[in-house]
Amino acid sequence: MNRFSFNFRRAVNFLARATGKLFGSSRARLVWVVVLALAPLCARDARAFVVTLNDSGQPLRWNFTSSDPSLVDTNIVNPKTKAVRLYFAADAYSTTNTAAELNALRASFGQWQSISGTVIKFEEGGLMGPGADVNVMDNTNVIFWAKTSTLVNGGLDNISGALAVTFKSWYDGTLLLAEADMAINGVDSQWFTDFNDTANPNYFIEATVCHEIGHFLGLLHSPVGGATMLYHGGSGISVQAGLSSDEIAAARYLYPQPGLLSTLGQVQGKVTMNGAGILGAAVYAEDPTGAIVSGTVTQTNGQYALPALPPGSYRVRVTPLDPFSNISTLLQGLNISPDYETAEGGFIPSTNHSVTLAPGASVTWNVAVTKGTPAFRITRIRPPSTDPNHFVLTQLPGDIALGAANLIIGVYSPSFPATGATLTVSGDGLTVGPTVFNGNPFPGSGYTLLSASISVASNATPGLRSLVVTQGTNIAYANGFLKIRTAFPDYNFDGLDDRFQRQYFSVFTSAAAAPGADPDGDGFNNAQEFLAGSDPTDPKSVLKLESVTLNSSGSTIAWLSGTGKRYQVMSRDDIAKSPWRTNAIVTGTGALTQYTDASATNNFRLYRVQAIP
Amino acid sequence: MRTACALAALMLMTVAAAAVDMIPISIKQLTERADLVVRGTVSEKSCQRDPAGRVYTRVKLDVTEVLKGARATGPFTVVHGGGVLGVQRSEVSGQVDYQLGEEVIAFLVLNQRGEGVTVGLSQGKFHVWTDPASGAQLARNPFHGGAVTAAAPGSAAQPAAARLRVDDLKRQVTEAGR
Numbered sequence: 122m123n124r125f126s127f128n129f130r131r132a133v134n135f136l137a138r139a140t141g142k143l144f145g146s147s148r149a150r151l152v153w154v155v156v157l158a159l160a161p162l163c164a165r166d167a168r169a170f171v172v173t174l175n176d177s178g179q180p181l182r183w184n185f186t187s188s189d190p191s192l193v194d195t196n197i198v199n200p201k202t203k204a205v206r207l208y209f210a211a212d213a214y215s216t217t218n219t220a221a222e223l224n225a226l227r228a229s230f231g232q233w234q235s236i237s238g239t240v241i242k243f244e245e246g247g248l249m250g251p252g253a254d255v256n257v258m259d260n261t262n263v264i265f266w267a268k269t270s271t272l273v274n275g276g277l278d279n280i281s282g283a284l285a286v287t288f289k290s291w292y293d294g295t296l297l298l299a300e301a302d303m304a305i306n307g308v309d310s311q312w313f314t315d316f317n318d319t320a321n322p323n324y325f326i327e328a329t330v331c332h333e334i335g336h337f338l339g340l341l342h343s344p345v346g347g348a349t350m351l352y353h354g355g356s357g358i359s360v361q362a363g364l365s366s367d368e369i370a371a372a373r374y375l376y377p378q379p380g381l382l383s384t385l386g387q388v389q390g391k392v393t394m395n396g397a398g399i400l401g402a403a404v405y406a407e408d409p410t411g412a413i414v415s416g417t418v419t420q421t422n423g424q425y426a427l428p429a430l431p432p433g434s435y436r437v438r439v440t441p442l443d444p445f446s447n448i449s450t451l452l453q454g455l456n457i458s459p460d461y462e463t464a465e466g467g468f469i470p471s472t473n474h475s476v477t478l479a480p481g482a483s484v485t486w487n488v489a490v491t492k493g494t495p496a497f498r499i500t501r502i503r504p505p506s507t508d509p510n511h512f513v514l515t516q517l518p519g520d521i522a523l524g525a526a527n528l529i530i531g532v533y534s535p536s537f538p539a540t541g542a543t544l545t546v547s548g549d550g551l552t553v554g555p556t557v558f559n560g561n562p563f564p565g566s567g568y569t570l571l572s573a574s575i576s577v578a579s580n581a582t583p584g585l586r587s588l589v590v591t592q593g594t595n596i597a598y599a600n601g602f603l604k605i606r607t608a609f610p611d612y613n614f615d616g617l618d619d620r621f622q623r624q625y626f627s628v629f630t631s632a633a634a635a636p637g638a639d640p641d642g643d644g645f646n647n648a649q650e651f652l653a654g655s656d657p658t659d660p661k662s663v664l665k666l667e668s669v670t671l672n673s674s675g676s677t678i679a680w681l682s683g684t685g686k687r688y689q690v691m692s693r694d695d696i697a698k699s700p701w702r703t704n705a706i707v708t709g710t711g712a713l714t715q716y717t718d719a720s721a722t723n724n725f726r727l728y729r730v731q732a733i734p
Numbered sequence: 735m736r737t738a739c740a741l742a743a744l745m746l747m748t749v750a751a752a753a754v755d756m757i758p759i760s761i762k763q764l765t766e767r768a769d770l771v772v773r774g775t776v777s778e779k780s781c782q783r784d785p786a787g788r789v790y791t792r793v794k795l796d797v798t799e800v801l802k803g804a805r806a807t808g809p810f811t812v813v814h815g816g817g818v819l820g821v822q823r824s825e826v827s828g829q830v831d832y833q834l835g836e837e838v839i840a841f842l843v844l845n846q847r848g849e850g851v852t853v854g855l856s857q858g859k860f861h862v863w864t865d866p867a868s869g870a871q872l873a874r875n876p877f878h879g880g881a882v883t884a885a886a887p888g889s890a891a892q893p894a895a896a897r898l899r900v901d902d903l904k905r906q907v908t909e910a911g912r
Binding site for chain 1: 756757758759767783786788813815816818821822823825827828831843845847849851852854855856857
C-alpha cells in the first residue's frame with residue numbers, strides 16, 4: 122500500500138477519469154451492480170462495541186500517529202500535531218446561545234479525547250462561515266447545524282427524522298478514514314447546552330454529538346443499554362451524555378497508545394447454534410459488581426471479540442437480539458446496523474461463563490446456544506420513579522443515583538407470565554423488593570408489566586446494571602439498561618466534579634479546567650479550589666482567614682468559603698511544640714463562614730482552616 | 735462531470751454500515767414532508783461525482799404509480815449520497831439503499847435539480863414484497879411493517895399487526911395527503 126501511496130489521490134482521479142469513459146455503457150453499470158451484490162458477503166463487522174473490519178481484521182479508523190499526507194490531507198489529519206482537524210460552522214444553532222453551542226461541540230470532542238491510554242486528539246482548524254454543507258471529498262471536516270432545510274450534502278440527502286448524521290469517506294481496502302462531516306438537524310429538533318437544566322425537553326447537544334463522534338471515529342451502534350452508542354437517545358440530560366465503559370473500550374482498542382493493549386485483556390470466541398455460527402448474537406462482559414463493561418454482536422460466522430477489557434474477572438453471556446418488528450422490541454439487529462437486520466434471535470440465552478483476564482491475555486469462549494423461542498423477552502423499560510401508579514414506557518435505559526431509596530422500576534413484555542416471574546437487577550449494593558405483576562398497564566396495548574421497588578446503597582458500585590427476569594429456567598435480560606450513577610458527574614474522567622468545571626470554564630474538558638491547572642495563578646489548583654469552594658478563575662478567591670476576633674465568648678475565626686463545602690478547624694497553642702488538634706468540622710454557609718472557639722483564652726493560639734472532601 | 739465506479743469491482747469491498755441517531759417518522763409525517771410519493775422498481779443504479787466532488791449514487795426508478803405529487807409514471811431519477819469511486823468509499827450513516835430490481839414505495843422531496851431525494855434517509859423507502867404464504871403484498875421500512883421473511887413452519891407467527899399491507903400504506907398516504 123505504501124509503495125503506491127506517493128500520489129494516491131492523483132491515481133484515483135486518473136482512474137476515475139478513465140472509468141468515466143466506460144461508464145456511459147451499460148456494461149460499466151452492470152459491473153457496479155455486481156459490486157453492490159457482492160458487498161454483503163465480505164462484511165466483517167464485530168468486536169466489542171461494534172466496528173467495521175475488513176477481511177484482514179483491520180478496523181475502520183483514523184490514523185492519528187503516522188498519517189500519510191498523500192492519502193489523507195494535512196487539513197484532515199495534521200501530521201505535525203497528530204490531531205484530526207475540525208471546522209465548526211460559526212453560526213452554530215441559535216442566534217442567542219452561539220458561543221455555548223460551539224463550546225458544547227468542543228466539550229463533546231473533548232470527552233472522547235479524555236479517554237486515557239488513547240492517541241485520540243482533535244484540533245480546531247477554524248470556524249466556517251455561513252452556508253456550510255457536507256462534502257466528504259473537500260478535505261475539510263465540518264460540523265454544522267442544518268437550520269433552514271433538511272436537504273444537505275449538495276441536495277443529495279434529506280436528514281429529516283435524524284437528530285444528526287455523520288458522513289464519512291475512507292479507503293476501501295485498508296479502511297483508513299479520509300474525511301468526515303457531521304450535520305446536526307436544527308430544523309426538526311431543538312437543542313440546548315445547559316447541563317444543569319435537567320427539565321429541558323429539548324436535545325442536549327453533548328449527548329447527540331458524543332454519539333455522532335463515535336460514528337466519526339468508526340463505531341457502529343452498541344448493544345449495551347447505557348452506552349452512548351445505543352442506537353437512539355432521549356431528549357434532556359440523558360444517560361448518553363457521558364461515555365460508558367463500552368465506548369472507553371472501543372477507543373482503547375481502535376486508538377491505543379503504544380503498549381496499552383498489552384495491559385488489557387480480551388475475550389473472544391464463536392457462538393454456534395446447531396453446529397453453525399450465527400449472526401448478530403449479542404455477547405456481553407459483566408464485571409463482579411454486576412455492571413456490563415462491554416458488549417458486541419457476532420459476525421456472520423458466529424465469531425466475536427470483546428477486546429480492551431481491564432484485567433479482572435468477568436461473567437460473559439450470549440443473549441438474542443429481538444426479531445425485526447415494529448410492535449415491541451428493545452433492541453433489534455437493525456438497530457446495530459442494517460448488516461444485522463437478519464440477526465439470529467431465535468435462541469435461548471446462555472448461562473453466564475466466568476473468565477479471568479490477565480494483562481495482555483486473550484481468553485477463548487466458544488458457546489453453543491440452544492435454538493428456540495424465549496418464553497418472554499423484555500421489550501420496554503419502566504424508568505425509575507417514586508410513583509407506583511405512574512406507568513412510563515421507554516426503550517431507553519434508566520438511571521438511579523447512589524443512595525436513592527424506594528424507587529419503582531419495571532420491565533414490559535407482551536408475554537410475561539402472571540405468576541412465578543421475578544425481576545432482579547444485577548450486582549451489588551441494591552435492595553430489590555418483591556416483583557409485582559400487572560397484566561394490563563396500558564389497556565389495549567398488549568403489554569404486561571413486572572415492577573419492583575429498588576434502593577441503592579450509597580456505596581454501591583456505579584455502572585451499567587442489567588434488568589433480569591427469571592421464571593424457573595426461563596430468563597430474559599435488558600443488558601446494561603439501568604445505570605447506577607457515579608457520586609458526581611465526571612464525563613472527562615479527571616476525578617473532578619464536572620459541575621464545578623462547567624460552572625467556571627466554558628469548556629469543561631479544556632486544559633484550563635484540569636484538576637492540576639491553576640488558571641488564575643493564585644497558587645491553588647482547580648482541585649484545591651473545588652475543595653475550598655473558591656473561584657478558580659479569580660486570584661482573589663482563595664481559602665484564607667479573613668479575621669480572628671477575641672471576646673468573652675471566645676475567639677471567632679472567619680474565612681472565605683463556599684456553601685456546602687466542609688472545613689476542618691484546627692488549633693494549637695505552641696507553634697513548635699504542641700500538635701494541631703481538630704476543633705470542629707464546619708460546613709460552609711456562604712461566602713464567609715465563621716467558627717467560635719469557646720475554649721480560647723486571652724492567650725496565644727494558632728488556628729488553621731483546612732478544606733476537606 | 736460523470737465519472738464512474740467500475741474500478742470498484744476490483745477492490746475488496748466492505749458493507750456501508752448505517753449508523754445514525756434517528757427519530758421514527760410516522761407515515762403521515764413522511765407523506766406531509768414528501769413532495770412526491772411513488773411506487774416503482776429500481777431499474778438502474780450508478781455511482782457518480784457531482785461538480786463539487788461528492789460521490790453519490792444515482793438510482794433510476796421506473797414509476798408505476800404516483801401516490802402523491804404531480805408527475806407522470808415512467809423513469810424518474812432518485813439520488814443519494816455515498817458510494818464507491820476508485821478505492822475511496824463515501825458513506826452516509828443511516829442511508830437508504832435501493833437494490834436493483836427492488837420494488838419500492840418512495841417518499842421523496844425534490845432537490846434544486848429536480849431529482850428525487852428520499853425523505854429521512856432510509857426511513858423514506860418502503861420495500862415492497864409478497865408474503866409467499868398469503869400472497870399479500872406488504873411494505874416495510876426500518877420502523878414500519880415488520881420483517882420481510884415469512885414465518886418459518888413451526889415457529890411463532892409474527893403478530894399480524896406488525897405487517898403493513900401495501901393497500902394500507904397507500905390508504906394512509908392518501909389520507910395524509912388530503
